[in-house]
Amino acid sequence: MSVQHDPVQRADFDQVMVPNYAPAAFIPVRGAGSRVWDQSGRELIDFAGGIAVNVLGHCHPALVGALTEQANTLWHVSNVFTNEPALRLAKKLLDATFAERVFFCNSGAEANEAAFKLARRVAFDKFGEDKCEIIAATNSFHGRTLFTVSVGGQPKYSDGFGPKIQGISHVPYNDIEALKAAVSDKTCAVVLEPIQGEGGVLPADLAYLQAARELCDKHNALLVFDEVQSGMGRSGSLFAYMHYGVTPDILSSAKSLGGGFPIGAMLTTSELAKHLAVGTHGTTYGGNPLACAVAEAVIDVINTPEVLAGVQAKHQRFAAKLTQIGEQYGVFSQVRGLGLLIGAVLSDAWKGKAKAILDAAAVEGVMVLQASPDVVRFAPSLVVEDADIDEGLARLEKAVAKLVQG
Numbered sequence: 001m002s003v004q005h006d007p008v009q010r011a012d013f014d015q016v017m018v019p020n021y022a023p024a025a026f027i028p029v030r031g032a033g034s035r036v037w038d039q040s041g042r043e044l045i046d047f048a049g050g051i052a053v054n055v056l057g058h059c060h061p062a063l064v065g066a067l068t069e070q071a072n073t074l075w076h077v078s079n080v081f082t083n084e085p086a087l088r089l090a091k092k093l094l095d096a097t098f099a100e101r102v103f104f105c106n107s108g109a110e111a112n113e114a115a116f117k118l119a120r121r122v123a124f125d126k127f128g129e130d131k132c133e134i135i136a137a138t139n140s141f142h143g144r145t146l147f148t149v150s151v152g153g154q155p156k157y158s159d160g161f162g163p164k165i166q167g168i169s170h171v172p173y174n175d176i177e178a179l180k181a182a183v184s185d186k187t188c189a190v191v192l193e194p195i196q197g198e199g200g201v202l203p204a205d206l207a208y209l210q211a212a213r214e215l216c217d218k219h220n221a222l223l224v225f226d227e228v229q230s231g232m233g234r235s236g237s238l239f240a241y242m243h244y245g246v247t248p249d250i251l252s253s254a255k256s257l258g259g260g261f262p263i264g265a266m267l268t269t270s271e272l273a274k275h276l277a278v279g280t281h282g283t284t285y286g287g288n289p290l291a292c293a294v295a296e297a298v299i300d301v302i303n304t305p306e307v308l309a310g311v312q313a314k315h316q317r318f319a320a321k322l323t324q325i326g327e328q329y330g331v332f333s334q335v336r337g338l339g340l341l342i343g344a345v346l347s348d349a350w351k352g353k354a355k356a357i358l359d360a361a362a363v364e365g366v367m368v369l370q371a372s373p374d375v376v377r378f379a380p381s382l383v384v385e386d387a388d389i390d391e392g393l394a395r396l397e398k399a400v401a402k403l404v405q406g
């Protein structure tokens with residue numbers, strides 16, 4: 001069964017890969033639940049979750065089962081034909097949300113690309129070409145295609161690639177007055193993350209999302225929620241919009257949707273969806289049977305009262321210990337976020353040192369993330385064991401204590 005592979009090392013990365021990433025010094029080779037082992041056999045606890053992707057940890061039996069069964073059945077047929085897993089997943093997503101139609105793709109950027117193109121198309125069809133402006137938030141992140149970096153509110157990702165997509169402006173997040181001043185009858189969409197993920201794990205204020213909804217209605221603009229990071233149970237609700245009770249017109253999902261298998265989805269109403277008629281948009285792999293079979297298993301497991309309630313309880317467990325570490329070592333000024341998307345904001349003395357903490361944590365055997373240089377981010381499995389939370393945070397505390405000692 002097992003194939004003999006040529007040995008590879010971390011040093012090979014710098015010889016063979018485009019240098020757009022700077023991966024850690026060790027190479028993970030195996031995972032089970034919330035634990036990962038590297039090439040040397042060293043075990044780490046995983047609070048990074050593949051950047052909010054491994055929503056059920058590593059090699060969850062339900063996902064392995066779904067993938068294996070589909071792998072022995074049918075891999076790919078393209079969108080010239082539909083397939084059963086895609087139709088089953090679509091029905092489950094629509095049953096569980098406001099949406100009436102779904103478009104499948106392969107990543108968060110592609111889900112947003114589809115969302116933004118749909119918003120522009122709807123405005124073009126109904127109001128003409130002048131209604132094309134998109135309002136987004138400073139510090140937001142929507143992916144790395146040219147359209148999505150242009151909508152994203154971080155010039156470091158969009159500068160230096162020639163002319164950007166036109167008609168996009170940015171306003172400070174959670175600032176109702178700024179949004180009010182920006183939205184006009186030329187606005188086709190307001191795009192927001194209900195919780196800014198990459199920007200620092202910053203949840204929206206309820207009044208802000210409500211104001212965005214009202215402004216969009218007033219100006220015939222569409223409200224687009226990017227739930228690529230905040231969705232699929234991570235907030236403790238299936239999607240964060242449900243937590244807030246503010247419903248968008250278009251929602252993008254990816255990351256946790258596939259639990260580690262690449263898939264993205266754009267969800268919307270049938271009224272809007274009809275503007276993407278045959279031939280207007282597409283992707284070869286979108287709705288791939290393997291991806292959809294895995295995502296169906298993901299939603300079956302996470303969209304249950306037990307798992308979603310567990311997310312709330314585990315949030316408390318994380319927040320209590322992180323608050324203690326923050327106070328004892330003076331390292332965090334605030335612990336924020338919803339459910340199992342948690343940000344520990346570095347105190348003034350530690351500002352800019354998130355990467356140093358992340359590296360020190362890995363040395364002690366726990367994988368965490370950063371969200372900007374000033375926030376340590378946690379996006380673990382939604383079913384991470386309490387014992388793993390305790391052990392992982394004990395390792396983080398050890399890392400922080402060593403950094404404090406110098």
Ligand SMILES: *Cc1c(COP(=O)(O)O)cnc(C)c1O
Pocket residue numbers: 106107108109110112141142143144193197198226227228229230254255
């Ligand atoms: C990660 C992320 C994206 C981009 O998803 P990719 O799968 O990397 O293309 C878009 N929006 C948000 C909010 C994200 O966190």
